[in-house]
Amino acid sequence: MVYRLPEERRMVMGLFGGGESLSEDFRMALVDDAAHHRRLVAKGEQDIRSYLKDHETVRLIAVEDFTATRTLVVTDRRLLVTRKGGRLLDRSVAPEEIRGVEVRPTGTGSYLLVVAGPGTTVKFQRPGVAYSVGEAVENLARRRPPAASTGSDVAGERAVPVLYPGFYLDLLTETGVPATPENVVNLIERVFVMVMSKADEYFGQLGDHAAARRFHERFDGGGPEDRVLNSVDDMVDWLWAWNPRCHKPLTHLFPQIQELLLAPNSLLRTGNGRISTWAEYQAGS
Structure with a gap:
């Protein structure tokens, strides 16, 4: 069995060449308004909009620091886990799938956001960004519908805590x-x-x-x-x-x-x- 850590993704040179502009509503939702984050999300904006359902609103967008591997899009209905600034959709997470949200200092100057349920982990450089994203995901999770009483644990939400990391x-x-x-x-x-x-x-x-x-x-x-x-x-x-x-x-x-x-x-x-x-x-x- 061969394991490899995901390699760091380098943003292509075209990313720094301009040409794309980010819509105002997406720029307002972008939690870290760094120029390279704006350019990356601008490239994926049309794809992100294509994922949205009727009347679904984007609340927050966050690009993973260091590698820019993942971009999280928090809407008023779901968490979208994407790559390449939104151009590739990995997972759509409903509020009821989120079992917990935690921000953990890594000890190396960065902060790891852990979303239990989908098993999503994203690393941020600044604590304010990490906690802002965590709060947005927690607010989304509160929108989960009340659990139906079935009198049975056959379907059963997983009781084993998320292991990684x-x-x-x-x-x-x-x-x-x-x-x-x-x-x-x-x-x-x-x-x-x-x-x-x-x-x-x-x-x-x-x-x-x-x-x-x-x-x-x-x-x-x-x-x-x-x-x-x-x-x-x-x-x-x-x-x-x-x-x-x-x-x-x-x-x-x-x-x-x-x-x-x-x-x-x-x-x-x-x-x-x-x-x-x-x-x-x-x-x-």
Whole structure:
């Protein structure tokens, strides 16, 4: 299994050449009015407008700092997660899908916005921007319709907290392992292998070989490359939606994994500050 961190996206030279202008309503919604953010969103404005439904209003637009990989568009109805300044729509998130919003200092001078539910994480350089975006998403989440009382937890909102990045960063902090990109990815890979093994147990116990095949078609090799960091969360979502009989085991699984990884002889305690890849472990390195 090969994992790669998403590479930094460099904005093309044409981005700095002018030619596009941002409409006034979009400029007012842009939380960080930096010139390069205006130019980037101007290129995606028509695409963003094409995503909007009748009478839907854009409340806030935020471009991810450092890489400009993601652009978040908060409307009065949804959160749109886009790339390339809005030219590519990755996900439309309804208010009821948002389970929580948190802003976390990274310790390196930046701030990570974590939107639980869709598993969206965006990094900002200035705390004011990060908290403004977080507040807008929280206000959107409050618009969720009241939950219908069904008397059953069969559909069940996922009770397992979103793992990336907090679950992994907390483990690294607790054990004194540096939170380098390599260590974070390799830790995710190790947890991925553990959850994959448990998933196979569930499929075997419930005798659902067709589900096992679909699961492995999606997640073998680490799943979609652009979801590497969220791969374990994606597996949990898949299993939770697949069969309610997984709900209770899944809620117990991650405290067990945490206990295992905090043990004195765990890979986090014995690696001298480095987490080896799964391939290295298998090879006996």
